[in-house]
Structures are given as C-alpha cells and as structure tokens.
Amino acid sequence: MLRAVKKSYGPVTVLDIPELELKRGQITCVVGEILIAGRPLQPGRADHAKSLGVSMVAQEFPLVGRLSVAENLLLGRHTRATANAGALRRALFDRAGTRQEARDLLADVGVDGVDVDRPVEQLPVPLRQMIEIAKAWGNKPLVLILDEPTSSLGPVEAEKVLDLARRHTAAGGAVLFIGHRLDEVRDIADRVVVLRSGRLVADLSPEEASEERMIREMVGSELARGDIAPPASVEARTVLKASGLTAEGLGPVDLELRAGEIVGVAGLMGSGRSRLLHTIMGAQPRTGGEVELGGRPFHPRHPADAVAAGIGLVPEDRKEQSLLLQHPVRWNATLATLRRDSWRGVLTPGGDRERSAKIVKDLGVRLHSQEQPIGSLSGGNQQKVVFGRWLHARPDLLLLDEPTRGVDVGAKAEIYQLIDTAAQNGLAVLAASSELEELLWICHRIVVMAHGRIVADLRREQFSKERIMTAAAGTQPLTASTEAPA
Amino acid sequence: MTTQTAPAREGAGAPARNRLRALVDTPEVGVVVACAAVFLALALARDTFASAVNLQGMGFDLAQYGLIAIGESLVILTGGIDLSVGALLGTSVILMSWFNVNAGLPAGVAILLTLAIAGLVGLIHGLAVTRLKMPPFVVTLVTYTVAQGVTLAITSGTSIVGISPFFGNVGQTYLAQIPVPLLLFVVVAVVVWFFLERTYAGRQVYAVGGNPEAARLAGIRGDRRIVSMYVTSSLLSAFAGMLVLGRMGVGSASGVGVGWELSAIAAAVIGGVSLTGGQGRILGIVAGTVLLELINNGLTTLQINSDYTNIVLGGVLGLAITADRLRARHVAKRS
Numbered sequence: 169m170l171r172a173v174k175k176s177y178g179p180v181t182v183l184d185i186p187e188l189e190l191k192r193g194q195i196t197c198v199v200g201e202i203l204i205a206g207r208p209l210q211p212g213r214a215d216h217a218k219s220l221g222v223s224m225v226a227q228e229f230p231l232v233g234r235l236s237v238a239e240n241l242l243l244g245r246h247t248r249a250t251a252n253a254g255a256l257r258r259a260l261f262d263r264a265g266t267r268q269e270a271r272d273l274l275a276d277v278g279v280d281g282v283d284v285d286r287p288v289e290q291l292p293v294p295l296r297q298m299i300e301i302a303k304a305w306g307n308k309p310l311v312l313i314l315d316e317p318t319s320s321l322g323p324v325e326a327e328k329v330l331d332l333a334r335r336h337t338a339a340g341g342a343v344l345f346i347g348h349r350l351d352e353v354r355d356i357a358d359r360v361v362v363l364r365s366g367r368l369v370a371d372l373s374p375e376e377a378s379e380e381r382m383i384r385e386m387v388g389s390e391l392a393r394g395d396i397a398p399p400a401s402v403e404a405r406t407v408l409k410a411s412g413l414t415a416e417g418l419g420p421v422d423l424e425l426r427a428g429e430i431v432g433v434a435g436l437m438g439s440g441r442s443r444l445l446h447t448i449m450g451a452q453p454r455t456g457g458e459v460e461l462g463g464r465p466f467h468p469r470h471p472a473d474a475v476a477a478g479i480g481l482v483p484e485d486r487k488e489q490s491l492l493l494q495h496p497v498r499w500n501a502t503l504a505t506l507r508r509d510s511w512r513g514v515l516t517p518g519g520d521r522e523r524s525a526k527i528v529k530d531l532g533v534r535l536h537s538q539e540q541p542i543g544s545l546s547g548g549n550q551q552k553v554v555f556g557r558w559l560h561a562r563p564d565l566l567l568l569d570e571p572t573r574g575v576d577v578g579a580k581a582e583i584y585q586l587i588d589t590a591a592q593n594g595l596a597v598l599a600a601s602s603e604l605e606e607l608l609w610i611c612h613r614i615v616v617m618a619h620g621r622i623v624a625d626l627r628r629e630q631f632s633k634e635r636i637m638t639a640a641a642g643t644q645p646l647t648a649s650t651e652a653p654a
Numbered sequence: 655m656t657t658q659t660a661p662a663r664e665g666a667g668a669p670a671r672n673r674l675r676a677l678v679d680t681p682e683v684g685v686v687v688a689c690a691a692v693f694l695a696l697a698l699a700r701d702t703f704a705s706a707v708n709l710q711g712m713g714f715d716l717a718q719y720g721l722i723a724i725g726e727s728l729v730i731l732t733g734g735i736d737l738s739v740g741a742l743l744g745t746s747v748i749l750m751s752w753f754n755v756n757a758g759l760p761a762g763v764a765i766l767l768t769l770a771i772a773g774l775v776g777l778i779h780g781l782a783v784t785r786l787k788m789p790p791f792v793v794t795l796v797t798y799t800v801a802q803g804v805t806l807a808i809t810s811g812t813s814i815v816g817i818s819p820f821f822g823n824v825g826q827t828y829l830a831q832i833p834v835p836l837l838l839f840v841v842v843a844v845v846v847w848f849f850l851e852r853t854y855a856g857r858q859v860y861a862v863g864g865n866p867e868a869a870r871l872a873g874i875r876g877d878r879r880i881v882s883m884y885v886t887s888s889l890l891s892a893f894a895g896m897l898v899l900g901r902m903g904v905g906s907a908s909g910v911g912v913g914w915e916l917s918a919i920a921a922a923v924i925g926g927v928s929l930t931g932g933q934g935r936i937l938g939i940v941a942g943t944v945l946l947e948l949i950n951n952g953l954t955t956l957q958i959n960s961d962y963t964n965i966v967l968g969g970v971l972g973l974a975i976t977a978d979r980l981r982a983r984h985v986a987k988r989s
Contacts, residue, residue: 451871475873483871490871492864494933503861503872510854519854557872 190311190342195333197345197357199382199577231296231303233289238270240288241303269306277302278328293485294321294437301329312336315346319573320484322437322602323637330356350379350577351605362386386577398612398628399592403427407564407596408448412457415447418620420457425565425596430587432607433600435617435640441600442484443620445567448598449481450474462564475504480558484569486547490554493543497535498524500542501553504561527556532582548579555586566590568599572606584610604633616640681926682938684977689945696952703955710833712951714901717835718743719917720943721894724846725887726918727939731850732880733863733931734783734790737915738775738797739891744911745801746772746895750821751814751905761820769892776888780881798915805907814905825900835897842890847936859883864932920967921946924974945970
C-alpha cells in the first residue's frame with residue numbers, strides 16, 4: 169500500500185488534496201479541472217521519485233528530440249549488460265544493448281515498425297507519446313503515473329495504453345491515471361477521484377462513476393451530454409469545396425462544406441486528419457486538385473492567404489503551434505485580428521486592449537489580468553483564448569484540430585457551446601479529433617479518413633462508433649497512398 | 655474628516671502597491687536602477703565624471719554603440735543573431751570615405767551608396783536565413799570575416815584623409831550643448847520604440863521570435879519581418895559608421911568596429927533581450943548600452959588600468975544575466 173501526499177504550489181492553491189492512497193493492484197483515475205496547465209503531480213525531485221519506484225508519463229513529452237528512439241528509451245539508466253558491470257563498462261555507452269532493449273521494450277508495449285535509430289523529433293506526435301509511455305514502462309515502476317496519456321493517440325493506440333495499465337496492476341503495481349476521456353476512465357478505473365478547482369470533490373467506486381455522475385461532479389452543475397447536439401439547420405450556401413485535393417500523404421480528397429455545418433474528421437493516427445486541415449490552410453503545399461472557397465478558386469501559398477480569405481485554424485498542439493507562451497494573454501488573443509484592427513499599421517487601443525478584453529469576456533476566460541503570460545492559464549482557458557482569436561477574426565470557415573485536447577471537462581462543454589453558437593451564425597466548421605465521442609456529439613456529419621483519404625461520409629442519423637471504427641481501420645485502398653513506401 | 659479620508663487613502667494605496675509590483679515585474683527595472691547607481695557612485699567619486707565635457711564624450715560613444723545595439727536587438731528579437739554589425743560599421747566608414755575621397759563623389763551620394771550596400775548585405779542575410787534556412791550565426795559570421803577583409807583590402811592599413819566637412823558637421827557638432835549623434839540616436843530609439851510597441855508589424859516581430867510556428871499558423875508572414883530586421887540592423891551599422899567617420903575626421907580602419915558586435919550583444923542581454931528571441935524592449939536595450947558606457951568611461955575616470963576593463967565588463971554581463979534569471983524565476987513562482 170502506498171500513500172501519496174499532494175501539496176499546493178504558488179500563491180494560488182492549485183491542488184489541495186490532503187492525501188491520496190494508492191493501492192497495489194488498483195487503477196486510480198483522477199478527473200476534473202486542474203487549474204494550471206502542466207504537471208499537477210510533480211514529485212519534488214524526479215530522480216528521487218524514480219528511486220522510490222514512481223514513474224510518470226506527462227501530458228507534454230519530455231523526450232530529447234535529437235536523440236534516437238533507443239537512446240530516449242534508456243535515458244537515465246543502464247542497459248542490463250552494463251548495470252552491474254565495473255566502473256569502466258558503466259561509463260561507456262552500450263549502443264548494441266541499448267538498441268536491443270529498446271526494441272524489446274517497444275514490442276512489450278505493442279509498438280511495432282519503428283526504427284529505433286531515428287531521432288525522436290522526426291516522429292509524429294502520437295508515436296512520440298507511445299515512446300514516452302514505453303520509457304516510463306521501462307523503468308519498471310511500482311507506481312505508474314499517466315497524465316492524459318491518450319490525449320494525442322488514436323483509438324487503437326489508446327487501447328494499448330489502457331491495456332498496459334491493466335497489466336501493471338495485474339502484476340501488483342499501482343496506477344494513477346489522470347484522464348479527460350470519461351469513457352476510458354469508466355473502462356479501466358478501480359476508483360475515480362474527481363477534482364474541481366483543485367479540490368477533491370468526490371471519491372467514487374467504478375459502479376458509482378457513470379459518465380453523467382462524473383460530469384456532474386466536475387462541472388458542479390447538471391450538464392447531461394444529451395444537451396449537446398449540433399444546430400438543427402444548415403444553410404444551403406457552400407463554403408468550401410475540394411475536389412481531388414492532394415498533398416504529401418494526403419488525398420485525393422473530395423469534400424464539401426456548407427455554411428453553418430459542423431463536419432467532423434475521424435480516423436486513426438497518421439490517417440491524414442491534420443494534413444487535410446493544414447493543406448486547406450495553406451500551411452502545407454498542395455500538390456494537386458482544386459479548392460473553392462465561397463465559390464471562387466482558392467489556392468493559398470501561406471496561411472496568411474487563408475486568413476485573408478476567411479479561414480481560421482485552431483491547431484493540434486497548443487504550446488507548439490498556437491501560443492506565445494511567455495507573452496501576455498492580450499497579445500495571444502489579438503494575434504489574428506491585429507492587422508485589420510490597426511490604423512495604417514499602427515495599433516489602436518480598440519484593436520488591442522479593448523479587443524482582447526472583449527475576447528476574454530465573450531469566451532469567459534478566467535484570469536487575473538490580460539497582461540499575465542498566457543502560459544500561466546489552465547489548458548482550457550488557453551484554448552478559449554485561441555478560439556476567441558479566431559472567432560473575432562470572423563472567418564467563414566474554422567478548422568479545428570483536436571479542439572479540446574488537454575482541456576478539462578468544464579471547459580470542454582463551454583467550447584462545444586462556442587462551436588455550436590458559431591455554426592448557428594453561419595460559420596462552417598471542420599473539426600478533426602481523435603475523440604470519437606466528441607465528434608458524435610457536436611457534428612452534423614463525420615468524414616472518416618484512412619491512409620490520407622476519405623473512406624466514409626456519414627450523416628448524423630448514420631452515426632455509430634462501430635461504423636466509424638470499421639471504416640477507419642479499413643483495408644488499404646487499391647492504389648498505394650503517397651505515404652506508404654513502395 | 656478622518657473617517658472620510660481613511661478609505662480614500664486605502665483606495666489610493668492599493669493601486670500604488672500594484673504599480674510597485676508592476677515595476678518589480680518589469681524586466682528592465684534592474685538595469686535602469688543599476689545605471690542610476692553607477693552614475694551616482696562615479697559622480698561622487700570623481701568631480702570630473704559628471705562634467706559637461708565628459709558627459710558629451712559619453713554621448714558620442716553612446717550614439718555609436720547604441721545604434722548597433724538596437725540593430726542587433728531587432729535581429730535577436732526575431733530569434734536570430736547578427737555578428738556582422740561591428741565589422742560592417744568598420745567597412746561602412748571606409749566605403750564612405752573611399753567613395754567621397756577616392757571616387758570624388760559628394761558626401762550625400764557616398765552615404766547613400768554605402769547605405770544601399772549595407773542594406774543589400776542585410777537583405778542577403780535575411781534571405782539566407784529565411785529562404786535557405788541557414789543558421790544566422792554562420793551567415794553573419796561570413797559577413798563578419800569578409801567585411802573585415804574588404805576594409806583591409808581597400809585601405810591596406812592606411813587612413814583615408816580629406817573627407818568632406820559634411821561628416822564633421824554631423825558627427826562632431828552640438829545642438830544646445832548636446833552632441834548631434836546623441837540626438838540622432840534618441841530619434842532612432844524613439845522610432846524603434848514606436849515600431850515595436852505601437853505597430854502591428856512590431857508585434858509580429860515578437861510573435862515570430864517567440865513562436866515561429868504559431869505565428870505562421872496565425873497567418874503572419876514571418877519571413878518578411880525577419881528579412882526587414884536584418885536589413886534594418888545592417889542599415890543602422892552603416893548609419894553609425896557615418897557618425898564614427900565624422901567624429902574621427904579620417905577614414906581609418908584601426909580599432910573601429912572590431913569586437914563591437916559583442917558589446918552590442920552584451921548591451922542587449924543586459925537590457926533583458928532574450929537570446930532565444932521574442933522578448934526584450936527598447937528601454938532595456940538603451941539602458942544596457944548606457945550601463946556599459948558608464949562603466950567603460952567610469953573605469954577611465956577612476957584611472958584604472960584599461961587592461962582590466964574587459965574583466966569588469968564581463969563580470970557585469972555575468973551579473974546581469976544571473977540577476978535576470980533569478981528575477982524571472984521569482985516571477986514564475988508567483989504567477
């Protein structure tokens with residue numbers, strides 16, 4: 169039996185849990201709002217925690233980008249061959265042993281087909297997450313802490329991670345699982361701890377922890393998921409029309425979006441969801457096909473062209489692709505509207521301070537001051553600022569890539585509401601997500617991608633998880649896709 | 655009466671405390687205070703330090719170092735570095751005097767030609783960094799080397815004499831006791847302040863330096879900002895070169911510009927400009943330059959062997975970055 173004591177840090181109490189017992193052979197899930205982005209469960213010293221048998225997978229990936237997969241996996245420890253060898257052997261790097269153990273480890277967690285010599289920075293985000301998990305697993309910990317381990321994974325990989333957690337507890341270890349996907353939590357939890365504003369508000373057994381109950385405890389009010397549905401009507405006006413669109417690892421794709429329509433993009437990791445959005449945005453070069461925006465040919469060469477034409481993009485990775493972390497909330501909020509709000513290139517208070525204040529107010533961003541660095545806000549509030557940035561730019565088409573990744577459930581509901589309202593005002597939304605549930609809730613239509621192509625196009629009345637998963641896992645199309653090696 | 659004023663005083667006290675806190679949170683506050691402290695200490699130690707002649711001398715120095723420090727900082731803000739500012743300044747001095755004396759061109763034409771050449775160099779820097787994705791360090795190191803070579807090749811180590819009096823009129827005169835170069839530096843500083851704080855292009859410079867990918871996906875053409883900052887840096891080098899030439903009265907390459915890029919970088923860093931890009935303000939950059947100049951001049955005034963100057967300057971740089979680190983950590987802990 170283990171006992172973990174949590175503490176608060178900073179002047180704001182972020183986390184106030186007197187103590188939390190973790191039992192061997194039990195998966196404890198933590199859900200709910202964590203006020204500050206980042207690691208709520210930071211052991212005082214990482215090496216100390218490790219020596220006690222605690223291993224952690226963080227929400228963001230602390231991997232060394234330039235080092236190879238194998239070197240990352242065995243970072244901070246010795247190979248079996250050198251662990252008990254003499255001082256000289258220990259000082260030398262055991263390349264062969266490292267590679268071999270890395271391969272074993274990857275096979276153990278169920279990742280195959282990865283070249284262990286490749287630098288980690290060249291790998292796609294989901295694969296990096298799997299490697300991070302393998303790294304924690306390799307430390308053979310007693311307590312395995314998983315902080316939203318599946319947030320960047322597709323369903324198949326997510327299942328592998330959940331399996332790992334089950335295996336760990338079956339072998340007598342303890343798992344602390346910080347989750348935002350309630351279906352997963354329900355799936356694996358032996359016990360669910362709910363946090364709201366950093367305080368423990370409920371400690372539930374698996375039987376008690378229905379999704380409705382968890383949401384209610386987290387939000388602190390009744391918010392049944394039945395409330396979430398897309399707007400009833402869609403306008404007839406076509407906003408986006410892509411025919412035969414191709415890019416590296418994408419297509420050909422045919423897609424049509426009408427004003428006020430919310431279309432989801434589902435698919436496994438690497439199926440080309442992000443690539444589709446980035447190609448429409450002009451962030452990745454188009455290699456062929458036609459795109460029409462509002463009935464006119466549209467071929468952006470830079471995202472600036474797309475923004476000028478009325479497209480906005482909420483990217484997948486908030487820290488890397490959305491935010492100026494060290495800069496004020498105000499700067500982040502007005503980044504996309506600054507030019508059109510300024511007078512002959514000169515910033516006006518209306519374009520900067522007032523605009524930002526309005527965004528903060530409209531979106532209900534919780535903060536002390538718009539001058540505080542956006543990095544000090546919680547993930548949900550950061551994401552709301554990014555949404556506000558684009559909603560105030562008044563686009564015709566909004567591209568969303570994992571719109572609620574790393575966002576707590578309360579803020580999720582608010583973000584769904586925002587998307588809904590925007591669509592009612594005639595905005596067309598294309599939302600890519602690895603969370604099927606969320607697409608099922610908010611979309612009029614879901615297109616399923618596999619190998620860079622759209623393999624299914626489902627209307628709301630045709631929605632079913634099984635249908636989508638079958639399509640997503642579907643066999644390779646007859647013609648080889650561009651990303652597959654010949 | 656007292657019951658009425660008490661809440662009023664409390665109301666006035668809270669914003670004052672907030673203002674104090676905001677002041678402590680301002681990254682530039684340390685270096686500005688350091689400037690004032692060093693100035694006071696030196697003025698008390700030696701009467702001659704605060705004399706008009708010495709202050710005017712510092713004004714001339716400040717202008718030439720400050721201009722390249724501003725150019726350097728603009729490049730650093732985009733996430734780059736410009737090692738060529740000093741060498742290019744030296745080359746500009748020689749080019750201007752060569753055009754003016756050896757080619758017999760009027761001073762104005764010589765200046766414009768030199769500015770054009772410097773602008774072209776900056777353009778090449780910018781394009782190499784943005785289009786060819788070459789590391790800024792290497793690109794500007796090439797110019798650093800070539801520019802020094804060009805200077806030597808033109809002069810063969812001699813000075814070019816007989817330049818137009820126009821240079822002296824700009825570089826040696828005073829307006830109401832204030833050196834004209836210092837006034838020009840202040841004008842440039844104000845213009846750059848306005849650009850960075852009050853224009854959307856300036857904000858985009860910070861965005862590109864802070865997170866290039868986020869800026870790109872938000873529809874900002876970062877490459878344009880980066881190129882224009884390299885061009886501005888090179889232009890400011892040539893402009894500073896014009897002032898140096900006027901001050902010296904002859905086109906000489908010895909001791910001009912060599913190593914100045916390092917003091918420009920030091921001034922930027924002392925002033926709170928982050929070498930990773932995206933952070934820093936004009937107030938800090940100017941204060942950083944002033945502090946370096948005060949120390950430099952102060953050591954001379956105190957008649958300390960000039961061989962020790964670099965040790966002190968290096969120590970100050972070390973102190974400044976340590977203090978900034980500690981302050982940033984303190985702020986991060988609080989928020």
